[in-house]
Amino acid sequence: MKAYVLQGIGQLDYTDVPVPELKSGWALVKVEAAGICGSDIPRIFQTGTYHFPTIPGHEFAGSVADVFDEKDRAWIGKRVGVFPLIPCMECFVCKEDAYEMCRNYDYLGSRRDGGFAEFAAVPVWNLIGLPEEMSMEEAAMLEPASVALHALRRLTLTPKDTVALFGLGTIGIILAQWLHIFGIEKVYTVGHNSKHGEIMKLTASEDYEYLSAACPDGESLLTEDVVTRILEKTGGEGVSIAIDCAGTSETLTNCLNSVRPKGQVLAVGNPKGNIAFDKNSYWKILRNQIRLTGTWNSTFCHSKEDDWHQTIEACCSKELCLSELITHRLDFGELKKGLAIAKDHLEYHNKIIICP
Ligand SMILES: [Zn+2]
Ligand SMILES: [Zn+2]
Structure with missing residues (x-):
């Protein structure tokens, strides 16, 4: 598959890599929209990811192409949003269901491979089903929209x-x-x-x-x-x-x-x-x-009350308008152009979305 692999600070290669292998509890998501986050700019150009090589991108959505476990087969073909934080489930804050403050978390697109690729491996726990009326580009913005809601809820x-x-x-x-x-x-x-x-x-x-x-x-x-x-x-x-x-x-x-x-x-x-x-x-x-x-991150705990479910509801009732924030819709091959626009303010931009 094609993917953007960060080999070192500022060294982002657009290259062929194997499709990620799955293990128990994981799903393969075909990425259909991925957003450039403000935090991706320092992550790619200044600080780097936690280790190299890593595929960045934590704001993405798509459809489930495969699952490892038989019990998860119902997810195949489903359109999904992705909560990028993978909690350890064992630390004292995870035990309080406050996963956003997990002491020992993993993270798609910074600590492990994320969504600037044709496919991404995602734990089934991190998937959220999307209603028909929600577009993929809106779904790719569920993360920042949930972060904003979480902030106000403090x-x-x-x-x-x-x-x-x-x-x-x-x-x-x-x-x-x-x-x-x-x-x-x-x-x-x-x-x-x-x-x-x-x-x-x-x-x-x-x-x-x-x-x-x-x-x-x-x-x-x-x-x-x-x-x-x-x-x-x-x-x-x-x-x-x-x-x-x-x-x-x-x-x-x-x-x-x-x-x-x-x-x-x-x-x-x-x-x-x-x-x-x-x-x-x-x-x-x-x-x-x-x-x-x-405030930090957002809550996702498979409850109707969590930030992600509330955000989807507000999008579907048209109270929240996310697509209007998208100033650039770029082809998958144009990610570097999008990053340059965001980094060097080459032209007016707000949310930049890449569509593989
Ligand atoms: Zn972000
Ligand atoms: Zn934890």
């Missing part, structure tokens, strides 16, 4: 809340959609590209505000300016919830300074480097009794 959220959302990448925009689904009316989103703002308004709510934080260099967020504007818009009080989807010192500082006393700050974005805030901002955590919360 908060105490009521329709009265006012929210500031910093960072409008894929997860940020989907988070805005979930805020709308949860009935939140007042949301201020901050990004550095007005096209992200347009997609956010189109898919979440026209009524959500987009505040531009574009610098002349197009990169960092203008800290004080954005916070001042949010404080003005909330009559000087600040928002009750501030969410950082960018993972930078600036955006986390913005969160601390735009939230009201007793407010909640949610850290979502993967950090790009060390995160530091000045003393005054730190004082805000103490004096304003701010609740700072983290």
